Amino acid sequence: MRLRLVMPAAVRVTLDETLAAAVRRLAGWRWRVEVEPLGPVPAGRLVFPPSIPPGAGSATLRFADDSGNERALAVRLSWSKPAVVALRPLERGIVIAPSDVEVREVRVTRSLQLATEAGEVVGRRLVRSLLAGEPVPLNYLSATPIIQRGDSVIITVRKSSLVVEVRGEALDPGAEGDRIRVRNLQSKAVLQAVITGPGRVEVP
Structure with missing residues (x-):
């Protein structure tokens, strides 16, 4: 018996996937981003903006057709990446243990720089409390004191x-x-x- 593998002539990519890929490229973003167009997507090449800051909640994209005419499209953006989250409520001042955290995919904004690996937080002291499931911002951490008062x-x-x-x-x-x-x-x-x-x- 002879088997023949039939491949499709082309792989179709959805419009949302195309926009998401463009946004990731403009942002230099390696993880997932969801793009919600707030209107019909114009035909043509994406010519603006030259970059998008990761974590931005919205952006205006500009497309140019073959005649050079440009049309704008506003989009809402939702960014996700792996980040360290608290497995239980963590009080200010505790030293984080491996059992206190795990890495999950979370929504992110550009206002917070989040820890992405457990090694960034384990053994460090919290300067602000966290709720269970809350991601750990890097500015919530301080190094564990190696000298105490009276030493x-x-x-x-x-x-x-x-x-x-x-x-x-x-x-x-x-x-x-x-x-x-x-x-x-x-x-x-x-x-x-x-x-x-x-x-x-x-x-x-």
Whole structure:
């Protein structure tokens, strides 16, 4: 028995899919976008805009026909992408654990920069509370403090080629790179220092 595979002469693409592909290209968007035309779609080539900001709620597209005549079409846009969401209500100040979050496809707007991988949020502290199912914006996160108030620290002071290290006490909590107050235990002076690692700070 001989089998013959018959392929269609052309693959039809729906109008909405064509518009969505054009919007993704103009936005540099790799994920899903839904496009709702607010009127008949003009014939011709899409000539405007040169770009669309990802997350925009609407846009005006302009098409030119073979004679150079242009017609405009307003569209509503709905953007989706994978993002990290809370699996339960998460209170401000907690350190996020792997069991607190998962990645789902969510609607997005350009006003929020969302975490897209669990590794971006696990181990970091929330600065604002989240509801169950709510995506995690990157600006809701702070690094977990590696020094707490009252911790013993080594204070490093550099002057040219001279490096001096003394014991001190942290007066503020902070993550690596944060500027905190520390007390020199020898002189009792309070200094501003930058956290360089666990238990270590440096006076700039």
